[in-house]
Amino acid sequence: MKFLLWAILIFAVVWVLRNKAQAQARSQSQARPQSPSPRQSTASGREIETMLRCAHCGTHFPASEAVFDTARTAFCCSEHRQRHAAH
Numbered sequence: 001m002k003f004l005l006w007a008i009l010i011f012a013v014v015w016v017l018r019n020k021a022q023a024q025a026r027s028q029s030q031a032r033p034q035s036p037s038p039r040q041s042t043a044s045g046r047e048i049e050t051m052l053r054c055a056h057c058g059t060h061f062p063a064s065e066a067v068f069d070t071a072r073t074a075f076c077c078s079e080h081r082q083r084h085a086a087h
């Protein structure tokens, strides 16, 4: 009978400790401030890429896609750069 009492006591202690740990974890997750996602800050200040105009066909295209000749003239593609140089 003593063994049963001990078993109940140990079970009760374990149950209480487990409940405490769960409550603590829950309160910690709630207390943790909601960190703003890094995307929110960049969403308002969106980068607008510089647009260049092709010297051959006149098409506007982003500067990152530009092809330059030796005179630093911008072209939409290497084909137009070659065609422009042939003129």
Ligand SMILES: [Zn+2]
Pocket (backbone or CB within 6 Å): 054, 055, 056, 057, 058, 059, 075, 076, 077, 080
């Ligand atoms: Zn072009």
